[in-house]
Every structure is written in C-alpha cells, then in structure tokens.
Amino acid sequence: MKNIFKLLFIIFIFTCALYLLGDKTVSNKNEKTENNIFKSIPTYKEENNERYIKFNNKNKDLTIDEVVKSVNINLDINFYENIEESPNKNTNLILVNKHYALDKDYIPNDLVQVDYKYTSGITVYANKEAKEKFEELSTDASAVGLNIKAISAYRSYEYQKKLYEEYLLNDPKEIVDTYSARAGHSEHQTGLAFDVYNVSSPYTSFGETKEYEWVKINAHKYGFIIRYTSSNQHITGYKNEPWHLRYVGVDAAKHIYENDITLEEYVLNNKNS
Numbered sequence: 688m689k690n691i692f693k694l695l696f697i698i699f700i701f702t703c704a705l706y707l708l709g710d711k712t713v714s715n716k717n718e719k720t721e722n723n724i725f726k727s728i729p730t731y732k733e734e735n736n737e738r739y740i741k742f743n744n745k746n747k748d749l750t751i752d753e754v755v756k757s758v759n760i761n762l763d764i765n766f767y768e769n770i771e772e773s774p775n776k777n778t779n780l781i782l783v784n785k786h787y788a789l790d791k792d793y794i795p796n797d798l799v800q801v802d803y804k805y806t807s808g809i810t811v812y813a814n815k816e817a818k819e820k821f822e823e824l825s826t827d828a829s830a831v832g833l834n835i836k837a838i839s840a841y842r843s844y845e846y847q848k849k850l851y852e853e854y855l856l857n858d859p860k861e862i863v864d865t866y867s868a869r870a871g872h873s874e875h876q877t878g879l880a881f882d883v884y885n886v887s888s889p890y891t892s893f894g895e896t897k898e899y900e901w902v903k904i905n906a907h908k909y910g911f912i913i914r915y916t917s918s919n920q921h922i923t924g925y926k927n928e929p930w931h932l933r934y935v936g937v938d939a940a941k942h943i944y945e946n947d948i949t950l951e952e953y954v955l956n957n958k959n960s
C-alpha cells in the first residue's frame with residue numbers, strides 16, 4: 688500500500704514537471720515573436736527588420752548592435768544593387784555612394800566659381816558655402832608655406848558619365864569601380880567634393896605630400912573630411928583617395944574626425960535620422 692502511494696506521488700511530481708516545462712517552452716516561443724532583440728538598439732529602423740534577421744543569421748560572431756549598424760549602412764547589400772535616391776539633398780549631409788544616387792537632372796543650388804587663386808587657373812565650380820570654407824583652408828595652409836589648390840569640384844552627371852566610360856577603355860569594370868564613380872553616384876555632382884593637389888606634383892601623389900599631412904589634422908576645422916581611405920573601402924567601395932575632400936560642415940566634420948567614422952555611419956547610424 689505504501690508503495691502505491693509512493694508511485695502515485697512520483698507520477699504526480701513527474702506530471703507537474705512536464706506541465707511546467709511545457710508551459711515554459713510556450714512562453715519562450717511567445718517572447719521570441721513579441722520581443723524583437725534589435726529594437727533595443729537606438730539606431731534600429733523598422734524597415735530594416737528583415738535584413739537585421741538575415742544578416743544576424745549569416746554573421747553569428749557580430750553583436751546585435753553591430754548587426755543593426757552594419758545593415759543601416761547597407762553592408763548586407765552589394766554595391767550598385769537596390770539603388771535608392773540620395774538622402775539629404777541640397778544639404779551638407781547629402782549622401783551619394785554606391786547605394787544612393789542622384790538623377791541626371793540634379794544640379795545643386797548655390798553653385799559658384801572658385802577663385803582662380805585657389806585653383807591655379809583652372810575653372811572649378813562648387814557649392815557656395817563649401818567654396819568659401821575651401822578658400823579659407825587654402826589661405827591658412829599657404830600661411831604656413833603649404834600649397835593646397837582645387838583641381839576639380841562640381842562635375843555634372845554627363846561629365847561623370849564620360850569620365851567613367853573613358854576609364855572603361857583602359858580597365859575592366861571591377862577595377863574602374865574602385866577608383867571612379869558611375870554617373871549619378873559621384874559626390875562631385877553635389878558640388879561639395881574637392882579634388883586637391885599641391886600644384887608641383889599630380890593630384891594622385893597628394894598622399895605623399897606635406898600638404899596632406901596638414902590636411903589630415905586640419906581639414907575638419909573647415910568642415911572637410913577625407914572621404915575615402917584604405918580602412919573604409921569595405922563601406923565606400925573606393926580605394927584610398929587622399930586628394931578627395933568632402934565638405935560636410937564643421938560640426939559633422941569634427942564628429943566624423945574625432946570618432947574616425949565614415950559619412951555613411953554619421954548619416955545612417957545617427958539616432959535622429
């Protein structure tokens with residue numbers, strides 16, 4: 688008799704355990720569907736949710752924060768696939784890259800000619816505010832014996848198209864894409880990008896000049912960033928271009944410089960954007 692009670696007691700405990708365990712599994716399931724882990728990240732964007740899940744599954748070593756930030760800057764999409772319209776048009780924070788494009792009719796407001804004194808006689812047009820800050824930068828550099836002039840700034844859609852097609856005559860597309868933008872994807876169409884040189888050597892050697900050493904530590908004070916470096920090629924898709932300066936405004940340039948980030952990260956991983 689005593690054994691029967693013992694047996695019944697064991698069966699009772701076992702049933703309770705099974706019941707509790709089952710209940711727990713159900714509630715875990717609910718938590719998974721109701722509690723989105725990505726939502727806790729400040730830069731979470733509802734429209735990217737499916738992409739976060741996919742990217743997370745493929746990159747198990749990344750933290751949730753890294754997944755959200757990577758997808759926001761489109762690291763999950765191949766260059767020149769799913770092209771969208773550039774955000775922040777006609778502002779200093781306009782974003783033009785291999786994911787965001789300008790249409791062929793986009794001509795920025797406030798285009799003015801850069802004074803010949805700052806271009807060594809070449810005709811260069813740029814955004815008015817960027818041009819004034821560039822002239823300031825160039826003047827301050829010359830005060831310490833350095834020569835920083837603009838060789839190119841604003842370029843139209845058509846001009847960029849021609850340039851890219853000319854490069855294709857010499858190099859295969861995969862190579863050209865690492866040093867030249869396709870039409871509509873060039874920052875030069877914004878009027879905010881400047882290619883610079885020190886006049887005595889070609890712009891492609893700018894990275895080896897003392898002018899570049901000065902630019903590296905001073906450009907942000909005038910609102911410029913060095914846009915393409917070898918360490919951000921996985922984000923921008925371009926090889927190191929020490930000569931390509933992009934005007935973003937003093938506050939943004941300071942933040943980008945101090946945090947060593949790209950314009951993509953500044954614009955797309957900003958909580959308020």
Ligand SMILES: [Zn+2]
Pocket residue numbers: 875880881882930931932
């Ligand atoms: Zn450039």
